[in-house]
Amino acid sequence: MELNRYINFLTFEKRFSKHTIKAYKSDIVSFLSFFEDTFGLTSFEEVRPLHLRSFLATLLEKGLSETTINRKKSALHKFFAYLLKEETIKENPVIRLPALKNRRKLPDIIPASDLDKLMENTSQLSDFWDIRNRMICIMLYNTGLRRSELISLLASQIEGDGITILGKGNKERFIPISGRLVKYLAWYQNKRDKELSQAQQTCQFLFFSLSYTELDPKTVYEIVNKELGPITSVRKKSPHMLRHAFATHLLDEGADISSVQKLLGHEGLGATQIYTQVSINRLKSAHSKAHPRNNNHSPKKE
Numbered sequence: 469m470e471l472n473r474y475i476n477f478l479t480f481e482k483r484f485s486k487h488t489i490k491a492y493k494s495d496i497v498s499f500l501s502f503f504e505d506t507f508g509l510t511s512f513e514e515v516r517p518l519h520l521r522s523f524l525a526t527l528l529e530k531g532l533s534e535t536t537i538n539r540k541k542s543a544l545h546k547f548f549a550y551l552l553k554e555e556t557i558k559e560n561p562v563i564r565l566p567a568l569k570n571r572r573k574l575p576d577i578i579p580a581s582d583l584d585k586l587m588e589n590t591s592q593l594s595d596f597w598d599i600r601n602r603m604i605c606i607m608l609y610n611t612g613l614r615r616s617e618l619i620s621l622l623a624s625q626i627e628g629d630g631i632t633i634l635g636k637g638n639k640e641r642f643i644p645i646s647g648r649l650v651k652y653l654a655w656y657q658n659k660r661d662k663e664l665s666q667a668q669q670t671c672q673f674l675f676f677s678l679s680y681t682e683l684d685p686k687t688v689y690e691i692v693n694k695e696l697g698p699i700t701s702v703r704k705k706s707p708h709m710l711r712h713a714f715a716t717h718l719l720d721e722g723a724d725i726s727s728v729q730k731l732l733g734h735e736g737l738g739a740t741q742i743y744t745q746v747s748i749n750r751l752k753s754a755h756s757k758a759h760p761r762n763n764n765h766s767p768k769k770e
Contacts, residue, residue, distance in 0.1 A: 470512060470551060470554075470556055471493070471496060471497070471500075471547075473554075474496075474547055474550050474551075475489060475492075475493055477550060478492065491539075491543070492543045492546070492547070495539075495540040495543035495544065496543060496544065496547050498540075499520075499523050499540075499544055502522075502523050502526065503515065503519055503523070506519075506522065507519060512548075512551055512556060512557055513556070513557050513558070515548070515557075515561050516561055517561050517562075517564045517565055519561070520541075520544065520561055520562060520565055521565065524537055524540075524541060524565070524568070527540065528568075534568040534569065537568055538567050538568055541562065541565065541567065541568075544562050545560065545562040545563070548560040548561060548562050549562075576702050576703065576704060576709075577702075577709075577712055577713055577716045577717075578696070578700050578702045578705075578709055578710070578712075578713045579700070579702075580713070580717050580720075582699050582700040582702075583609050583699070583700075583710075583713060585699040586602065586605050586606050586609065586695070586699065587606060587648075587652070590602050590603075590606070590652070591655065596659055596660075596662075596663045597678070599656060599659050600656075600660075600675055600676075601691045601694070601695055602695060603652065603653075603656045603675070604618065604675055604688065604691055604692065604695075605691070605692055605695045605696065605710065606649070606652060607649075607653075607675075608692070608707055608710040608711065608714075609710040609713055609714055610645065610646065610649045610714070611631065611643050611645065611649075611714065612643070612710075612711050612714035612715060612731055612732050613633065613643075613711070614635070614636075614707075614708075614711065614733075615685055615688050615689070615707040615708070616685070617633055617635060618675065618688065618707070619673075619675070619682060619683045619685065619688060620634075620673075620682070621633075621673065621674045621675065622672045622673060622674060623657060623660070623672060623673070623674045624672070625674070626653055626657070626674065628650075629644055629645055629647070629650055630642050630643060630644045630645055631643045631645060633733070635733040636733060636735075639733065641730060641731070641733050643731055657674075660674070664680070667680065688707055689706055689707060692705060692706060692707050692709075692710065693705045693706065696709075711732070712743070714731075714732075715728050715731075715732055715740070715743040716743050718731070719743055719744060725737060725740055725741065725743075725744055728740055728743065
């Protein structure tokens with residue numbers, strides 16, 4: 469009876485969509501079934517926080533995500549708030565329950581073997597804009613630059629074996645570059661200068677648009693997506709994925725987290741630690757696949 473009144477309230481007073489009402493009803497009914505089957509209780513006045521905790525724990529054991537469980541908890545909270553307003557119950561039992569903290573999803577990482585292909589046959593490219601597109605990807609992966617930092621990067625910022633970047637919060641950081649990248653950049657800058665000279669244009673940006681002005685962020689995304697398409701099966705192909713790969717591959721090779729933090733320009737270690745977890749997970753996976761006790765190898769007979 470109370471549930472029907474609540475559904476009418478959502479339908480005619482709150483004017484929620486049919487989809488939302490159906491979801492709310494499903495969440496409430498699933499709890500009521502659990503409440504009755506598990507504890508043998510039927511009255512809303514008998515619901516206590518421990519009953520709700522048990523229900524949410526069961527959902528977690530079934531493998532539901534924290535986001536889904538929090539949504540169900542929210543539906544129950546609103547239902548019991550309605551019952552409290554209607555004076556059917558004396559206290560909302562959901563109030564005492566904290567929301568589950570969502571686990572931060574670890575990003576997919578493009579394998580280093582895939583990204584090595586970026587530098588294959590690059591020197592054979594002849595069209596300047598194809599060269600520019602390839603170099604944008606090479607630069608993002610080898611330096612961990614943010615997309616905005618790459619867009620604003622000036623040719624004059626490339627100094628010897630490093631780049632000085634003015635990142636978030638106007639904080640300056642130095643990013644060393646490998647000897648191989650130094651050669652690629654010298655080759656690219658030569659092509660860049662010739663293109664500007666032939667077009668009778670002047671531009672300070674290291675990478676510029678077809679109109680010889682600052683690149684648009686969307687254009688950079690499209691360039692990266694197109695360049696990565698043929699070389700990797702990782703679903704998401706974006707400038708930020710190259711930054712993810714930069715950080716994770718450094719940690720895979722033994723770089724310490726504080727150094728990676730400085731290279732990425734993170735304010736604190738918290739934002740960098742996600743890459744440590746990715747690296748650990750990759751190490752565990754590699755160990756699981758390679759360790760003889762995890763395979764179906766028969767032990768050698770003495």
